[in-house]
Each structure stands twice: as C-alpha cells, then as structure tokens.
Amino acid sequence: MDEDIKRELYRLNNMEKIQKVTGQFIMDHPKKSFSEENGNMKLLNEYFFKNKDIYVSKHNRYAEYPYHSHQFLELNYMLQGECRQIIEGKEEMLQEGELLLLDSGCRHLIKATGDHDILINILFRDQNINLEWLTGIKKKNSLVYDFLLNSTVAGNRMKKYIIFKSANIPHIRQILEQIITEYFRDEEFSTKIITLYLPILFTELVRKCDTYLSDEVKNLHSETNNVALNTLQLIEQDYRDITLSSAAEKLGYNKNYLSNVIKKKTGSTFTELVNKQKILAANLLIESTSMPINDIIEQVGFQNKTYFYSLYKKEHQMLPLQKRAGI
Incomplete structure (x- = not known):
C-alpha cells in the first residue's frame, strides 16, 4: 500500500482525538445519513452514495460504535490489528488481514479499537453482489455447501454475515489494498477501477477462503x-x-x-x-x-x-x- 496513505490512516482525525480522551462515541456522519427506529440506527443509501456507488472510510478508533444496520452491503477489512464486534447478537473477532461481509439489514456493534487497530469500511450498493450470490457460487462447486444450505435442521437459516479468513492470502490482501489506495488517491477513473475490482475480489474470496458461513448449522447437526x-x-x-x-x-x-x-x-x-x-x-x-x-x-x-x-x-x-x- 502507498506509504503516504498508510500514514494518513494512522493519523488521528479530530473525532479520534476526542474519542481517545473521552472514550465516548461521536457520530461521524450528519443526521441525514441515518434513521432511527426503536433504538436501531440504520445508515442510508441516499447519503453514502450520492455521487458514487462505493464509499470507503477508516473506522474511528477509541470508542464503541453502537448497534446499527445498513441499507447496503458493507465490507470491514482489518488492515492492521484486530477488533471485536457483536453481530446479530454473536461476538466475533476480526483479525488482521481478515474480511467481514455484512448483508443489508445485518445489525452489528463495533467494540472500541486501539492505536494499532486500523479497520477499513468499504460500502457498496451493487445489488448483484449479496450473500445469496456468494453462496450460490460456492454451492455450485462444493458438496459441503450444497449439504449445509439445504439442511433440514429446524429453524436453520443462512447467516447475515460471512468472515473470510484471508489473512494468509496475499493476492486478496493486494486487491483490497489496491481498492483502498485507488479510493483515497481519487484519481481519474479511480471509481471505475474499484468497480472492476469488486467482482474479482469476491470471486477470489469464494474460491480461496475458508468461511464461518455455517457455524450454527454445524453445531445444530x-x-x-x-x-x-x-x-x-x-x-x-x-x-x-x-x-x-x-x-x-x-x-x-x-x-x-x-x-x-x-x-x-x-x-x-x-x-x-x-x-x-x-x-x-x-x-x-x-x-x-x-x-x-x-x-x-x-x-x-x-x-x-x-x-x-x-x-x-x-x-x-x-x-x-x-x-x-x-x-
């Protein structure tokens, strides 16, 4: 990754400076970026995708980000360090180099991260890429997925998120870091290049990564x-x-x-x-x-x-x- 961009990601922004001192979460987007209903914050398409189909940001450190969901798909990429999240009521740890895909409507809370924990959010609204599409690809090439996804265990349903164990797959990390670099450089054709990277990224993930897609299904068997x-x-x-x-x-x-x-x-x-x-x-x-x-x-x-x-x-x-x- 470009060293200037990496240094910028580590630099404390104004909200991080306050959160580091107080430990209290500060909403990093204006009121129009989300709605609230029954205590649930939902981030909205209209704000994040006003001018483009992809939105990339660094997660602000030092304070717990409260429960929220999205109208769109979200990728959390752990560039450095680690972070704990509560996703649909289950605690998960995202380690360096791993990738979390959250489906639209999936509720999660992000625990406070520290100095060396750099979590990158990649939001996109490509309706052709979702968990059903991903598992469909995997199912086409896997007896195990075919078995799990067609399980008749009572009450079974597919999870709303996937953790990709991509830490030791350099090619996938290179694609992610290229997406981040293109976004923050914001040069001519950067958005187009990122859009082209996404299906390549997901195809590589499905082909090469172990996932936690069906933990609960295995436990119920x-x-x-x-x-x-x-x-x-x-x-x-x-x-x-x-x-x-x-x-x-x-x-x-x-x-x-x-x-x-x-x-x-x-x-x-x-x-x-x-x-x-x-x-x-x-x-x-x-x-x-x-x-x-x-x-x-x-x-x-x-x-x-x-x-x-x-x-x-x-x-x-x-x-x-x-x-x-x-x-």
Missing part, C-alpha cells in the same frame, strides 16, 4: 449429520482417487455404517457423491480455462471418457464443448 459433513469434506479434498474404504479408514468408521449414513443424509451413494464432485471440478475448469477436455477428464480423476460425458450431460443437459461455447 446430529452426530450422523456430522458424519456426513466430514465425509463430504473429505470427498472435496480427495475426490480424484478416494474410495469408500479409504474414507472409512481415514474417518475411523465402519465402511457399511459410513455408506448407510451417507445415503440416508444426502440421498446419494458414496460413489455418486464422488462423481458429482468430479463433475463440479471439471465444470469449473471447462468454464474458466482453455484446458483441453481430455486433459480435464484425466485431471479430475475419470478413467472412462464415455462415462464422464454421460455424467456431464446428465448434470448440465449439454456436452462440455457446448458449455464452453455458451450454447
């Missing part, structure tokens, strides 16, 4: 559901050459027990799930690379090309080259 979940996770990792016997050995279950649980909980046999993951992996390569189809078939672990084509057509109602051509 019965033992047999967790057996199924652990098996699906193993299939995602080792789908190229995994077998029922090797999975049972790794997970410490009887082979017949594991087979029965998988069938009961997912409606598919172990082999069907392995093939589904192979087709998911193949389709991602078909859509995102120019790799020859025969090489893709070999890479995802199919020995029989005819069998691959039969499964692929059944899943996608077209052949791989037709899918690649967008027919």
